Amino acid sequence: xxxxxxxxxxxxxxxxxxxxxxxxxxxxxxxxxxxxxxxxxxxxxxxxxxxxxxxxxxxxxxxxxxxxxxxxxxxxxxxxxxxxxxxxxxxxxxxxxxxxxxxxxxxxxxxxxxxxxxxxxxxxxxxxxxxxxxxxxxxxxxxxxxxxxxxxxxxxxxxxxxxxxxxxxxxxxxxxxxxxxxxxxxxxxxxxxxxxxxxxxxxxxxxxxxxxxxxxxxxxxxxxxxxxxxxxxxxxxxxxxxxxxxxxxxxxxxxxxxxxxxxxxxxxxxxxxxxxxxxxxxxxxxxxxxxxxxxxxxxxxxxxxxxxxxxxxxxxxxxxxxxxxxxxxxxxxxxxxxxxxxxxxxxxxxxxxxxxxxxxxxxxxxxxxxxxxxxxxxxxxxxxxxxxxxxxxxxxxxxxxxxxxxxxxxxxxxxxxxxxxxxxxxxxxxxxxxxxxxxxxxxxxxxxxxxxxxxxxxxxxxxxxxxxxxxxxxxxxxxxxxxxxxxxxxx
Amino acid sequence: xxxxxxxxxxxxxxxxxxxxxxxxxxxxxxxxxxxxxxxxxxxxxxxxxxxxxxxxxxxxxxxxxxxxxxxxxxxxxxxxxxxxxxxxxxxxxxx
Numbered sequence: 001x002x003x004x005x006x007x008x009x010x011x012x013x014x015x016x017x018x019x020x021x022x023x024x025x026x027x028x029x030x031x032x033x034x035x036x037x038x039x040x041x042x043x044x045x046x047x048x049x050x051x052x053x054x055x056x057x058x059x060x061x062x063x064x065x066x067x068x069x070x071x072x073x074x075x076x077x078x079x080x081x082x083x084x085x086x087x088x089x090x091x092x093x094x095x096x097x098x099x100x101x102x103x104x105x106x107x108x109x110x111x112x113x114x115x116x117x118x119x120x121x122x123x124x125x126x127x128x129x130x131x132x133x134x135x136x137x138x139x140x141x142x143x144x145x146x147x148x149x150x151x152x153x154x155x156x157x158x159x160x161x162x163x164x165x166x167x168x169x170x171x172x173x174x175x176x177x178x179x180x181x182x183x184x185x186x187x188x189x190x191x192x193x194x195x196x197x198x199x200x201x202x203x204x205x206x207x208x209x210x211x212x213x214x215x216x217x218x219x220x221x222x223x224x225x226x227x228x229x230x231x232x233x234x235x236x237x238x239x240x241x242x243x244x245x246x247x248x249x250x251x252x253x254x255x256x257x258x259x260x261x262x263x264x265x266x267x268x269x270x271x272x273x274x275x276x277x278x279x280x281x282x283x284x285x286x287x288x289x290x291x292x293x294x295x296x297x298x299x300x301x302x303x304x305x306x307x308x309x310x311x312x313x314x315x316x317x318x319x320x321x322x323x324x325x326x327x328x329x330x331x332x333x334x335x336x337x338x339x340x341x342x343x344x345x346x347x348x349x350x351x352x353x354x355x356x357x358x359x360x361x362x363x364x365x366x367x368x369x370x371x372x373x374x375x376x377x378x379x380x381x382x383x384x385x386x387x388x389x390x391x392x393x394x395x396x397x398x399x400x401x402x403x404x405x406x407x408x409x410x411x412x413x414x415x416x417x418x419x420x421x422x423x424x425x426x427x428x429x430x431x432x433x434x435x436x437x438x439x440x441x442x443x444x445x446x447x448x449x450x451x452x453x454x455x456x457x458x459x460x461x462x463x464x465x466x467x468x469x470x471x472x473x474x475x476x477x478x479x480x481x482x483x484x485x486x487x488x489x490x491x
Numbered sequence: 492x493x494x495x496x497x498x499x500x501x502x503x504x505x506x507x508x509x510x511x512x513x514x515x516x517x518x519x520x521x522x523x524x525x526x527x528x529x530x531x532x533x534x535x536x537x538x539x540x541x542x543x544x545x546x547x548x549x550x551x552x553x554x555x556x557x558x559x560x561x562x563x564x565x566x567x568x569x570x571x572x573x574x575x576x577x578x579x580x581x582x583x584x585x586x
Contacts (some may be wrong), residue, residue, distance in 0.1 A: 078507055101566040200547045213546060242552050243545075311529040322506060329507070331579050333570035342582045347509035363518065366506040367494065376492070377529070382542035384535055389543065423521060424528050440546030461556055465547065 004029035009073055009172040009226035010253075016062060016072045023062065023072025027055035027116050030074045034118060034170045037143075039491050042155075042164040044079050045087055045138045045336055046119040054116040061114060061399040062353035070233055071114030076165045076174040079120040080127055081107050081217070082206040086117070090208040091135040092125045094334045094353030105205025105238045106175060106217050108365045109168055113233045118171050122161030125355045126325065127182055127210045130429040131418065132160025134357040139415050142190055143487035147454040150490075152415040156186030156408075156429075159220065163190040164453040166220045173230050177207060179214045180313055181433030183221060184445035187220055187406035188458025191447040191485035193227045193475065194220045196433075198466045199440035200245040202231075203238035211320035212243075214313075214437040222484065224446060224476045228252035231468060247466065255469035256476045261295030263474065266400035270306035273409065280406045287404055287448055287459045288479040291474060303391040308384050309435040310427060315368050315381035316438075321358075322365025328353060360423070388404060389439040396464050402474055405432050407445040407458035442468045448482045456485050492530075493523045 004026050007015065015021055031048045040400035051074065058072035082088050082100035089095045103111065111117075124134040131154040132140040142155040142164055155164040159176035163186035164176050176183040178196035187194030195218045202217045209215065219230035232253065237246040266290065272281075289300055330336035339345035344470045353360065368377035395403070409431055419426030436443035442465070445458045459478055463471045494502070500520045503510040510518065545551075562583040573580035 098570055101563075101569055198547070200549065213543075225533055239552070239554065243549075245547065245549060246552075281516070305535070308532055311532050314525060315529055315532075326507075330572060331581055332567075334572070336572035339582070342584050343507070344509075345582050346507040347504075350507055351509035354508070359527075360518070360521055362506050362508065363499075363502050364522060367498075367502045367522065370502070370505060373492075379542050380532055380535075380537055381529075381542040382544070383537040384532055385543040385546075386540050387535065387537070389546065422524060424524060427528075438546075 002029045002033070005033050005169040007172070008223050009221055009229060010223070012073060012172055017067065023055040023058035023116065024052060026072060027051045027074050027118070030118055030171060034304060037168055037170055037491050040141045040143060040168060041138050041165050041367045042121055042140055042161045042168065042170060043076065043119040044091060044122045044161065044183070047086055047117055049120050050086065051116050058114050068112065068114030069229070070110060072116060073114070073172050074116045074118045075110060076118050076121045076162055076171040076370050077107055078123050078162050078175050078177060079160050080123060080177050080208045081175055083107055083117065083120065086120065088120065088208070089137070091123050091137050092354065092358065093136045094328045096136070096335065098333055098371055102206060105203035105240060106207065106234045109233050109236060121165050121174060121486045124158035124160070125358050126208065126321070127158040127177055127179055128321070128357050128361055130155040130181070130185060130426050131415070132157040133416065134355055136355060141166050141415065143489070144190060144412065144455055145490060153412045153455065154189065154415050156189035156412060158182040159186050161317060162220050163187055163192055163194070166190070166222060173219055173226055175217060175234065176220050176322065176439065177217050179210050179317060180437050181430035183218050183220065183434045183442055184460055185408050185429055187445040189412035189456065191456030191487070192220050192222055193224050193446050194218060195227050195231060195444040195462065195468065195471065196436065196442065196443045197231060197235060197468055200243050201235050201466065201468070203241040205238055205240040210326040211317040212324060213320060214317060225253060225256045226470055228256050228472045245260045250469055252468060252472055255472040257312045258473040259295065260291065260477055263296040263401045263470065264399050265291050265296045265298050265474070266301035266403040267298055268301050268303045268306065268397050268403055268405060270303050271405045273431070277410060279457065280409060283448050283457045284406050284460065287478055290478055291404060294477045296474070299400065301403065302396045302434070303395070305384065305387045305391050306435055309388050309438050310431055311383040312388070313385040313434045313438060314427060315377050316385065317364035318361040319369050319378050320365070322369065324360055325358070359482050384450050385438050388435055392441060401464065403462040404472050405460045405462065407432060407460040411451045411453065411455040411457055436462055441465060442471055444471040444475045444480050447485050448478060450485060492526055494519060494526070
């Protein structure tokens with residue numbers, strides 16, 4: 001790790017402004033680190049030429065006194081975001097050769113503010129997975145290892161490449177998408193900070209759609225402050241996404257370091273699962289103590305429909321996915337496998353182009369939306385979703401400002417260790433995060449410690465709609481108390 | 492509820508995904524495992540509960556009904572597997 005790759009995003013920003021180093025030097029240091037870390041498979045496409053051209057342009061703007069908020073900051077972009085002229089695959093065979101002719105709104109915001117694209121990061125195919133193992137471009141290996149072991153550990157998923165790239169210092173920050181926990185779970189698994197903003201805070205335009213009523217983009221970074229800086233750039237109104245809210249974007253960085261004295265933090269009793277590991281229970285308790293010491297008031301709250309969030313999610317998400325993924329038909333873009341007639345062409349293209357997990361979810365989605373089953377499954381799941389949201393609303397109405405929960409039910413597991421026999425085993429990873437997507441709320445995962453095997457554990461803070469600022473303030477309190485966790489380089 | 496092999500074939504066809512005969516049994520088991528998992532939703536009392544249609548309380552924005560994009564056929568077709576002039580090519584649909 002060089003001096004330049006060990007900087008936080010905020011420190012790099014300040015160093016660039018003071019001309020301690022150039023954007024080209026900063027990009028170079030990261031490109032070199034990426035090259036040396038290919039064994040992690042965090043990047044599915046490196047864009048060194050573009051990175052250096054963008055960095056050069058940044059240096060010119062810095063010298064001209066026209067630097068943007070992210071001027072010269074090298075970032076990684078999850079391969080779910082369309083990037084103009086840069087291959088975007090969603091890590092699926094069906095989009096293996098797709099080169100968008102436009103940028104997503106999020107990435108265009110990043111370039112508007114002067115950020116530099118280092119490359120595209122790996123993810124589960126169409127963001128469907130919790131271990132980055134469904135990627136057509138292969139799994140990602142976490143920079144973290146268990147103490148005294150060289151077994152490959154998963155960085156989590158679906159944004160596994162982004163999380164691993166941030167944790168391994170292969171970028172200063174990265175974008176992710178979160179439909180059921182795909183930012184927060186990998187952040188927790190890799191000792192990084194990740195936030196899923198409120199539904200509607202960030203435009204979904206130009207992001208490969210998975211489940212439109214749940215998908216939301218957010219950043220990964222190594223500090224809460226860096227996450228706040230990135231969220232400000234990514235967020236904002238976009239007329240091209242009708243669900244994107246027309247509301248000013250606060251300067252989230254100002255919330256970092258703000259006192260949380262008098263804040264009421266809810267501790268949802270339903271998140272205390274039977275058979276939960278003692279280490280998770282301990283880190284949660286530790287988090288409560290840190291917040292209390294900083295002046296927050298802790299109150300036990302009840303979210304009675306918590307246990308139904310995951311089953312409802314596994315109806316709503318596949319249903320929306322089956323509809324969104326209908327566009328991959330071998331006609332307008334992507335893979336085409338010839339057939340005797342058009343129907344056979346569709347069927348062969350989709351059978352060959354989608355991986356097993358994606359095919360399974362499309363089929364489940366098709367079934368729950370089909371005639372005769374719609375009411376029993378989809379309608380009921382959407383009713384349960386209303387109840388889940390009402391649980392949160394009742395707590396917020398009673399004066400709770402945010403909630404503290406574990407981010408995941410365990411630390412990261414080995415690559416290939418879970419979900420082989422029963423897909424539900426893998427799905428249970430999202431038990432603490434999925435409620436937040438179902439209710440459209442903001443949630444942040446922040447590193448809180450290491451388990452006995454030396455792997456990171458994270459805590460989650462859940463906020464009121466559009467109150468990301470409280471999450472940044474409270475997460476910073478945890479960060480200050482817990483410290484930072486860096487994987488020892490072995491690659 | 493659970494699905495049988497015939498239903499798996501029907502769903503696969505509705506989803507336009509070719510399924511080999513040898514895959515049906517395995518897919519049936521996987522789909523049934525999922526359906527068993529979501530079965531617990533049946534115990535929730537949803538009487539009188541509005542199904543969620545929008546997670547954030549906002550009215551859907553509408554834009555003016557005017558042409559604001561277009562005239563970029565090259566870009567639209569640039570990723571198509573088969574094109575001719577400015578058209579997508581598909582296998583013959585009507586006999």
